[in-house]
Amino acid sequence: MQRPHRVVVLVLDGALPLDVGIGAEVFHPETGFPYEVSTCGVTAGTVPAHGDFGFAVPRGLDALAEADTVLVPGYAPPGRPISVKVREALRTAAGRGARIASICYGAFALADAGLLDGLRATTHWDAADKLAKRHPQITVEPNVLFVDEGAVLTSAGAAAGLDLCLHIVRRDLGVGAANEIARGLVTAPYRAGGQAQYLPRTNSAAAQGETLAATREWALKRLDQPLTIAGLAAHARMSPRTFLRRFTEETGSTPLQWILRARVDTARELLESTRLSIDHVAREVGLGTASNLRLHFRRLLDVSPTEYRATFAGRNKP
Incomplete structure (x- = not known):
């Protein structure tokens, strides 16, 4: 039997409680998926959190030596330098092939350890300028939810x-x-990494980020049908021009880009869970033909639908 994938959440002084809880919830073995999640600190004991309480962690930095994925939650104040011990532990984990990820201000720990040099990264929008100024060798993207650079991933604030x-x-x-x-978890299953973070805007309706939620949900139920900007705008009761601007503000992509990604993701799920032919899957998600589905799979995922099915079919449960 394959051993679970070990996720270790590194809780640093001033840890943001919601950030710490995210990894514990998503990777908890009670979900039924092959993950094992634990916490550690610089040393075992109680780590003071942001607020009037703390986290009891059973192990120190030695736990990172066993991690397949290290998750660094945000901590306050943002940008506080981390100790040499933490830097070395993160570099050692990355050096032996562990995946390293951060939430919110946790990106500063990865940056201080040199793990983001030459890469793209993000953090909470209110600290993005600080990260960019302190680490000019990093390409900071302040207006995205998360950045995946393969072995190193960073995200914006807690929800991201x-x-x-x-x-x-x-x-x-x-x-x-x-x-x-x-x-x-009663949350949206998919928001693309390129989707915009909240940023202050003069238009309060756009800043809410939910003015077109009903239209996006409507579109997701009709992926097998032709979807046009004119039709989406009519559903949202907007002019096409206003709809296009508002949609791009809320999602970080154009409507047609968003629909294409939704179609590919729906195709991924059908390939995982059914024996439908590639042609049938293509028709079900509105991509028409198997060749069209293959084209977009290659472009977005760098694999063919057949390769994807061979990798993921039957892997949903241990």
Whole structure:
């Protein structure tokens, strides 16, 4: 029997409680998926959190030596330098092949350890300028939910940390597993990494980020049908021009880009959970033909539908 994938959450002084809880919830073995999650600190004991309480952690930095994934939650104040011991432990874990991920201000710990040099990264929008100025060798992207650079991943604020962890599950186990965990957490199963963070705007309606939620849900139920900007705008009771601007503000992508990604993700889930032919899957998600589905799979995922099915079919449960 394959051993579980070990996720270790590194709790640093001033840890943000919600950030710490995200990894514990997404990767908890009670979800039924092959993860094992634990916490550690610089040393075993109680780590003071942001607020009037703390986290009891059973182990110190030695726990990182056993981690397949190290998750660093945010901590306050943002940008506080980490100790040499923490830097070395993170570098050692990355050097032996562990995946390293951060939530919110946790990106500063990865940056201080040199793990983001030459890479793209993000953090909470209110600290993005600080991260960029302190580490000019990093390409900081302040207006995205998360950035996946393969072995190193970073996310924006707490809710984006949930998106990042679900993205990791999609990478490991496929769309079906991520969707099932999301349903258990009563959260949206998929928000693309390029979707915009909240940033202050003069238009308060746009800043809410939910003015077109009903239209997006409507579109997701009709992926097998032709979907046009004119039709989506009519559903949202907006002019096409206003709809296009508002949609891009809320999601970080154009409507047609968003629909294409939704179709590919729905195809991924069908390939994981059914024996439908590639042609049938293509028709079900509105991509028409198997060749069209293969084209977009290659472009977005760098694999063919057949290769994807061979990798992920039957892997949703241990």
